[in-house]
Amino acid sequence: MDNFYLAHPFEARKIVRAWELLIERFFKINLINPIYDVHGAQTLEIDNGLRTRYENVDFKKLVERELFEIQKKDTKGSFVIQPGNFFSIGAYHEMVYTHNLGKTVYSLIMNGHHEHPWVNYHSNKVFTKWHELNSFIFDNFSLREGFEKSQVLKELSNLELINREIENAD
Secondary structure (H helix, E strand, O other), X not given: OEEEEEEOOHHHHHHHHHHHHHHHHHEOEEEEOHHHHHOHHHHHHHHOOOOOOOOOOOHHHHHHHHHXXXXXXXXXXXXEEEOOOOOOHHHHHHHHHHHXXXXXXXXXXXXXXXXXXXXXXXXXXXXXXXXXXXXXXHHHOOEOOOOOHHHHHHHHHHHHHHHHHXXXXX
């Protein structure tokens, strides 16, 4: 199974998590989501209103734990997700870091910066829509046994519609 780091904005965590869980369910791929897989306890505290995002954060430890996940020998690269209404400076740094390690970077850039020279230089492939990224995954990663392409496409399509509604809610 292929392991990939999943870089994305904190504010888009629920959208990206829903997509991540579907991808992991249907395909032979493991996505390492720093917000849930590395910092899960802190995320739950924030989601439950027990603290703010930057309250009591050891920034050095946070960044080094995330970089450690990218550095791992069995981590093949990163998926960088930048939905339209969200921004993460950390995800862009993780993109550059992954690239500089000689690992693969697949970027979904929906915020208008998909043609930016830095994005293209540090990405092996850049997508601008969820369905483009999903099609790429279909073509390049194996489906798990027991799933048919039509079933997977339908569920991913439904998720894409939900994501579009959330992004256009502003």
